Amino acid sequence: xxxxxxxxxxxxxxxxxxxxxxxxxxxxxxxxxxxxxxxxxxxxxxxxxxxxxxxxxxxxxxxxxxxxxxxxxxxxxxxxxxxxxxxxxxxxxxxxxxxxxxxxxxxxxxxxxxxxxxxxxxxxxxxxxxxxxxxxxxxxxxxxxxxxxxxxxxxxxxxxxxxxxxxxxxxxxxxxxxxxxxxxxxxxxxxxxxxxxxxxxxxxxxxxxxxxxxxxxxxxxxxxxxxxxxxxxxxxxxxxxxxxxxxxxxxxxxxxxxxxxxxxxxxxxxxxxxxxxxxxxxxxxxxxxxxxxxxxxxxxxxxxxxxxxxxxxxxxxxxxxxxxxxxxxxxxxxxxxxxxxxxxxxxxxxxxxxxxxxxxxxxxxxxxx
Numbered sequence: 001x002x003x004x005x006x007x008x009x010x011x012x013x014x015x016x017x018x019x020x021x022x023x024x025x026x027x028x029x030x031x032x033x034x035x036x037x038x039x040x041x042x043x044x045x046x047x048x049x050x051x052x053x054x055x056x057x058x059x060x061x062x063x064x065x066x067x068x069x070x071x072x073x074x075x076x077x078x079x080x081x082x083x084x085x086x087x088x089x090x091x092x093x094x095x096x097x098x099x100x101x102x103x104x105x106x107x108x109x110x111x112x113x114x115x116x117x118x119x120x121x122x123x124x125x126x127x128x129x130x131x132x133x134x135x136x137x138x139x140x141x142x143x144x145x146x147x148x149x150x151x152x153x154x155x156x157x158x159x160x161x162x163x164x165x166x167x168x169x170x171x172x173x174x175x176x177x178x179x180x181x182x183x184x185x186x187x188x189x190x191x192x193x194x195x196x197x198x199x200x201x202x203x204x205x206x207x208x209x210x211x212x213x214x215x216x217x218x219x220x221x222x223x224x225x226x227x228x229x230x231x232x233x234x235x236x237x238x239x240x241x242x243x244x245x246x247x248x249x250x251x252x253x254x255x256x257x258x259x260x261x262x263x264x265x266x267x268x269x270x271x272x273x274x275x276x277x278x279x280x281x282x283x284x285x286x287x288x289x290x291x292x293x294x295x296x297x298x299x300x301x302x303x304x305x306x307x308x309x310x311x312x313x314x315x316x317x318x319x320x321x322x323x324x325x326x327x328x329x330x331x332x333x334x335x336x337x338x339x340x341x342x343x344x345x346x347x348x349x350x351x352x353x354x355x356x357x358x359x360x361x362x363x364x365x366x367x368x369x
Contacts, residue, residue, distance in 0.1 A: 130229070131169075131229050131230060131231055131305070132166075132169045132170070132171060132228055132229065132230035132231065133168075133169035133170055133230065133231050133232065133248065133251055133252065133255065134169070134170050134171070134230055134231060134232040134233070134234055134247075134248070134251050134302075135171045135173070135224045135227075135228045135230045135232075135233050135234065136170065136171065136172045136173070136234040136236060136242075136247075137173055137174075137175040137201060137220050137224060137233070137234065137235055137236065138151065138156070138172065138173070138174050138175060138236045138237075138238050139175050139176075139216070139220075139235065139236065139237050139238055140174045140175065140176050140238045141176065141208060141238075142176070142179070142186045142189070142190070142208060144238055145189075145193070147238050147239075148174055148193075148238070151238070152197070152199075154241060155241055155242050155243070155244050156172055156199075156242075156244070157172070158197065158199065162198075162199060169230075170244075170248060171228055171230070172199065173199055173200060173201035174199055174200050174201070174238075175200075175201045175203065175216070175220050176190060176200060176201075176202060176203065176208055177202075177203045177206030177207055177208035177209075177212070177216060177219070178202070178203070178204060178206065178207060178208060179207075179208065180207055180209065190202065201220070201223060201224065201227070203216070203219040203220065203223055205219060206219040213323070213324050214320035214321060214322065214323060214324045214326075214327040215320055216324065217235065217311075217324045217327060217328055218311060218315040218318065218320070219315075220235065221233055221303065221308045221311040221312060222311065222312040222315055224308065225305075225308050225309050225311075225312045226312065229305070230305060231251065231255050231256070231304065231305055232251050232254075232260075232302050232303065232304055232305070233302070233303050233304075233305070233308040234247070234300065234301075234302045235298075235300065235301055235302075235324075236299070236300050237298065237299050237300070239299075240299055240300060240347060242300075246344070250342075250344070251302070257304060257338075258304050258305065258306050259304060259306060259307060259335070259336060259337050259338050260302070260303070260304040260307070260337070260338050260340055261296065261301070261302075261303060261304075261307060261332045261337040261338065261339050261340065262296065262301065262302035262303075262340040262342060262345065263295075263296025263297055263300060263301035263302060263340075263341070263342070263345050264296060264297040264299070264300070264341070264342070264343070264345045264346035264347070265294050265295065265296055265297075265339060265341035266294070266295065266296075266297055267291060267292045267293060267294050267295070268291070268292050269290060269291060269292075270283045270286045270290040270291060270292055271283070272290060278322075278323070279322065280321060280322045280323075280326075281322060282321055282322070292326060292329075293329060293330070293333060294329070294339065295325055295326060295328070295329025295330075295332075296325060296328070296329065296345075297325060297345075297346065297347070298323065298324055298325030299347050300345055300347070301325065301328065301345075302345075303328075307332065307335065307337060310331075310335060311328075311331060318331050
């Protein structure tokens with residue numbers, strides 16, 4: 001008979017066997033789990049390393065590209081910005097170039113006598129030997145053929161005599177522009193007359209018309225200066241009989257003088273009523289007194305070489321008024337001109353003395369303003 005102690009031992013063995021099996025299974029599961037964790041951590045570490053390595057490689061490539069660009073451009077850009085670079089950046093380099101060119105033009109103008117008081121004595125003596133005494137321009141029109149023929153038979157030489165006078169230093173030309181209808185019978189008649197007489201200065205860019213008379217002065221002095229180098233340039237109306245010998249004598253006495261504006265100086269009332277003779281559209285510019293400034297009469301006036309060159313150089317910007325003598329007088333006010341008021345250059349005036357150099361022609365149909 002089994003004792004109580006044997007039975008208890010048997011029961012204890014029955015309960016211990018399953019517990020040992022369970023503990024063994026749990027131990028196996030824990031060991032498996034413990035083996036996978038390092039693999040996962042290693043995998044994650046590899047991913048992190050690949051990410052970091054990729055970013056570092058990309059940054060290195062970017063730095064290499066930027067370094068190459070900087071090195072390439074560093075040769076073109078100065079380390080220190082110069083004054084020239086600053087001017088270029090500010091858009092002033094072109095202005096600086098124009099200033100230099102203007103200074104060079106001014107120096108050239110002084111050397112060529114455009115500005116008086118800048119020529120040496122040796123240069124003046126050399127120029128005097130080559131320079132003509134005077135160029136005399138006689139204003140004429142398309143309908144003044146008979147008057148021109150009268151002049152050619154009186155005070156104005158013609159043919160060989162005209163050539164000999166030019167050899168002595170005096171050039172005389174009838175001054176006329178072109179017709180509004182270029183190439184018409186008016187132009188052809190002047191061209192034909194000029195082929196026979198060879199005593200015209202034809203202003204190709206000027207339209208011959210009464211209202212264009214002020215601009216004719218610009219074209220005359222510009223064309224005369226470019227065609228002949230003379231001490232004086234003389235404008236004469238075609239209703240004037242001129243004492244040519246007396247005029248030549250007067251100009252010879254003033255040879256070498258610069259800045260001379262010679263004529264019969266006068267002033268007068270500005271006509272502001274439209275439709276009246278001598279009407280001045282720009283009358284309001286002459287002030288409340290409505291009086292013209294001092295100027296040489298339009299019948300005859302004389303400019304020295306540098307004043308004529310001044311008109312030639314600045315013709316595009318010079319203001320013209322309704323009358324050529326007023327226009328020229330206004331131009332002379334802007335320069336340091338010497339006004340020479342000579343009674344011998346007055347026509348039909350009580351100021352005339354016995355030794356007059358000009359008188360109004362009997363062929364004249366107009367009146368002096």
